[in-house]
Amino acid sequence: MNDGWTAYGVTLHSRLLLGTALYPSLEVMGRAVEASGAEVITVALRRQAPGSGGGRSFWDYVKGLGRRLLPNTAGCHSAREAVALAHMARELFETNWIKLEVIGDDYNLQPDPWGTVEAAAELVEAGFAVFPYCTDDLVFCKRLLEVGCQVLMPWGAPIGTGRGLLNPYALATLRERLPDVPLVVDAGLGRPSHAAMAMELGATAVLLNTAVARAGDPVAMARAFRHAVAAGREAFEAGIMPERQTASPSTPVAGTPFWHGEGRG
Amino acid sequence: MLTLTVNGETRETQARTLAELVAELGFDPGGVATAVDGAFVPRDARTHWQLAAGAVVEILAPVQGG
Numbered sequence: 001m002n003d004g005w006t007a008y009g010v011t012l013h014s015r016l017l018l019g020t021a022l023y024p025s026l027e028v029m030g031r032a033v034e035a036s037g038a039e040v041i042t043v044a045l046r047r048q049a050p051g052s053g054g055g056r057s058f059w060d061y062v063k064g065l066g067r068r069l070l071p072n073t074a075g076c077h078s079a080r081e082a083v084a085l086a087h088m089a090r091e092l093f094e095t096n097w098i099k100l101e102v103i104g105d106d107y108n109l110q111p112d113p114w115g116t117v118e119a120a121a122e123l124v125e126a127g128f129a130v131f132p133y134c135t136d137d138l139v140f141c142k143r144l145l146e147v148g149c150q151v152l153m154p155w156g157a158p159i160g161t162g163r164g165l166l167n168p169y170a171l172a173t174l175r176e177r178l179p180d181v182p183l184v185v186d187a188g189l190g191r192p193s194h195a196a197m198a199m200e201l202g203a204t205a206v207l208l209n210t211a212v213a214r215a216g217d218p219v220a221m222a223r224a225f226r227h228a229v230a231a232g233r234e235a236f237e238a239g240i241m242p243e244r245q246t247a248s249p250s251t252p253v254a255g256t257p258f259w260h261g262e263g264r265g
Numbered sequence: 266m267l268t269l270t271v272n273g274e275t276r277e278t279q280a281r282t283l284a285e286l287v288a289e290l291g292f293d294p295g296g297v298a299t300a301v302d303g304a305f306v307p308r309d310a311r312t313h314w315q316l317a318a319g320a321v322v323e324i325l326a327p328v329q330g331g
Contacts, residue, residue, distance in 0.1 A: 019331030029329070044330025045298060047272040047323065050290035059296065059327040072330045080303060087305035088298030088325055159331070209331035 003237070005204050007151050007182055008097070008129035010068070014039045015199065016229045017070065017184060018222070019209025026061050028218050033065055036212065036222035041067045042099055044074050045089055070131060072099040077112070079119035086123055098123060099153065099186075101133045109159045109187075113140040117147055124148030133186055136170035138177055145181060152178070153186040153207065156198060160210045162190025165197055175202035192221075192228030199232025200240060270321045283314035287324060297324050 004011045018038040023029035033041055043062060062069070071089035076082035079102060086098045102119055104112025111134050120130045124147060132144050136154040144152060154174060157163040165171060166188070174183055185198040186207040195206045208225060215221035266277050271290065280286035283306055287294050299306045300323040306314055316322075 019329075021329035021331045023329070042330050044328050045325040046328040048292075048297075048326040048328075050271075050292065056293065056296055056326075058329060062327070074330055084300050084303055084305045085325075087307075088300060088323075091305075091308060092296075092298040092325075092327060 003233075005182055007131070012039050012068075012205075015205040015233055016195075016226055017042065017186075017205060017207040018212060019207070020062065021209055022213035023218055026058065029213070030061065030065055032212055032218045032222040033067060035219045035226065036208075037226045039068055040070050041065065042070045042072050042207070042209070043093065044072050045085060045092065068097070069093050069095050070097050070099050071095065072133075073101045073119075075103070076101060077103050077115075079115045079122065082115070082119040083122050083126075086119075086128060087126070090128065096127055097129045097131065099131045099133060111135055111140075111155070113137065113143070116140075117143045120144055120149050121147035131184065136167055136174060138170070138173055141174060141178065141181075145178070151182045151184060153184045155187040156185050156194065156206075157188025159187040161188050162211055163188055164190055164194035165201070168197070168201060171198065171203065172201050192224045195225050196228040196232035196235075199229055200235050202236055203232075205229075267316055267318050267320075269316060269319070272322070272324055278316070280316060282312060283316060283322070284311035286316060286322065287311060290324065292324055292326075297326050299324055 004013045014037045016036050016038050017040040018033055018036050019042045020029055071093045073082040073085045076085055082100060082102045090096055100119055102112045102115035104110055116132055120132050123130050130149050131151050131153050132149050133153045134140055141152050157166045182204040184205045184207050185203045189195050189208055190211050198206050212218050212222045269276055269278055278286055280289045283299055302321050
């Protein structure tokens with residue numbers, strides 16, 4: 001199944017976006033990106049020690065991977081910080097794509113809805129393609145769309161927890177209420193089955209990092225997620241059977257042997 | 266001599282402009298992005314950006330991210 005999806009006018013075929021952090025080495029990260037089939041990878045900006053070469057080796061390596069970059073504003077706690085960091089990222093990574101993170105709680109790394117909407121509005125105005133990291137709250141998501149976001153990145157669970165979809169109902173509701181908006185489930189996925197479930201619910205794509213980077217074999221896990229995402233997407237498109245309360249035989253009842261028509265309770 | 270905060274650390278510098286500060290600290294000017302007092306300063310504005318005493322400067326480089 002290779003149907004594409006569109007983010008800010010760019011057609012993508014992979015439905016898996018991959019983070020570049022926490023791998024045992026750059027080389028493993030590169031092979032995991034390859035195995036995942038991801039066309040978009042996330043990167044960040046941080047302070048470097050003076051004279052350290054300022055992240056050059058990482059930057060050169062990432063450029064060599066030839067993927068589209070999605071810089072993040074990880075660690076920002078206010079709209080002002082996130083807006084400044086987004087501008088810095090745009091200059092350095094030469095892209096107007098930005099994964100907007102404005103964190104409202106350090107324990108959960110939960111997005112701050114007010115700060116995220118405020119920053120998103122300002123960044124859209126400044127010409128950014130904003131990919132907002134948000135919760136699965138429908139009204140928060142609608143506000144982000146109102147200020148010009150064309151993609152939403154609702155969490156499955158708090159970043160790095162690997163707990164999967166804590167609220168499938170909310171994600172299904174987002175899909176139902178916002179049928180045409182690309183939904184990239186970002187954060188909290190731990191296993192390929194979590195990714196498959198997100199895709200079955202109608203997510204457009206998923207964004208992973210820790211689940212792949214912290215796996216025993218990140219390259220094999222990247223491949224496993226790639227298959228899971230494809231399976232979940234294909235299942236969504238195929239149309240999943242409705243659940244029912246009672247058993248229903250799959251083998252034909254007509255012609256049942258040893259049956260004399262009496263009820264069997 | 267100016268006293269500034271650079272990437273969270275207090276520093277004395279001879280630099281007068283942001284471009285001079287970036288060079289003095291040994292950063293590759295094309296490999297970093299800068300902000301002063303919480304606001305982005307574009308690369309081509311650094312040469313003319315006069316540093317004031319007490320300025321809070323961020324000099325950031327690409328890293329792995331999720």
